[in-house]
Amino acid sequence: MSAYLRKEVIGNATLYLGDAVTVMAAIEPLKAAALIGDPPYCSGGFSEAAKRQAKGQGLRSDTLREIEWFGGDNMTTAGLQWLLRATAVMFKRHAASAGSTVTFFCDWRMVAMLAPAIESAGLRLQAMPVWDKQAPGLGTGFRATHECMLHFAIGVPEYHTARYGNIIRSPRASATTREHPTEKPLEVMRVLIEVQTPVDGLVLDPFMGGGSTGVAALGLGRRFVGIEHDPAHFDTACRRIEAAGRSSSLMLGGGAEAA
Numbered sequence: 001m002s003a004y005l006r007k008e009v010i011g012n013a014t015l016y017l018g019d020a021v022t023v024m025a026a027i028e029p030l031k032a033a034a035l036i037g038d039p040p041y042c043s044g045g046f047s048e049a050a051k052r053q054a055k056g057q058g059l060r061s062d063t064l065r066e067i068e069w070f071g072g073d074n075m076t077t078a079g080l081q082w083l084l085r086a087t088a089v090m091f092k093r094h095a096a097s098a099g100s101t102v103t104f105f106c107d108w109r110m111v112a113m114l115a116p117a118i119e120s121a122g123l124r125l126q127a128m129p130v131w132d133k134q135a136p137g138l139g140t141g142f143r144a145t146h147e148c149m150l151h152f153a154i155g156v157p158e159y160h161t162a163r164y165g166n167i168i169r170s171p172r173a174s175a176t177t178r179e180h181p182t183e184k185p186l187e188v189m190r191v192l193i194e195v196q197t198p199v200d201g202l203v204l205d206p207f208m209g210g211g212s213t214g215v216a217a218l219g220l221g222r223r224f225v226g227i228e229h230d231p232a233h234f235d236t237a238c239r240r241i242e243a244a245g246r247s248s249s250l251m252l253g254g255g256a257e258a259a
């Protein structure tokens, strides 16, 4: 039985429909400069009790389907810890070198639980970059205006520009035009990619969603491998990455693995 349901090669991008860890365990080593992932936050949106009551996990969750959300976001905290630890362990077989880096977006409520879990995969916590959304979200009190990232290296990290600080400023993706419920803005993804990968380097995003990392990567002349387990979001990513590839003069063909 194949480790993935579909594989699409679109210019310098290779996209897999399947589970992040299962696919990473099965495919040939990628020699990736960086893993840049935006996993489900499993944050405070659902309490631990409510998460357990949700009808099933992943793609079987009727509760999440009804509100057009995505599978995996109602995992318990321990579930997310296991998923990110396993992803980080698996990344070591795909890293181009000991200088390869790993960056996960994460809700501020989960920082203290996730950082040690990922560290236990043998990675070193290097920084906590922040996305400043420049306008507060809904609510009252200290309304959330930022999102956190946890940034790790396997050994001594290799960086490719010193242009940026650890606060990345960009408005949210427009609610009217975004194609995934938690779509990340391309401006943010570009900074993450420029810092962590060289031109023609390979970026791996195991929680690809609607493919923002891939769109940004191709636009910057990088190669891309993405994994997504939801067929609808996978289709969105294929469409967006194909369009990005068409408008990129660096479309060389042959797929990310072949380069």
Ligand SMILES: C[S@@+](CC[C@H](N)C(=O)[O-])C[C@H]1O[C@@H](n2cnc3c(N)ncnc32)[C@H](O)[C@@H]1O
Binding pocket: 018, 019, 020, 021, 038, 039, 040, 041, 070, 071, 072, 180, 182, 183, 184, 185, 206, 207, 208, 209, 210, 211, 212, 213, 227, 228, 229, 230, 233
């Ligand atoms: C926060 S979203 C990513 C959004 C993406 N950064 C974008 O800009 O469109 C997380 C994605 O991970 C996917 N996902 C969750 N668990 C997964 C797993 N175990 N393997 C692969 N994909 C998974 C979800 O379906 C969801 O689309």
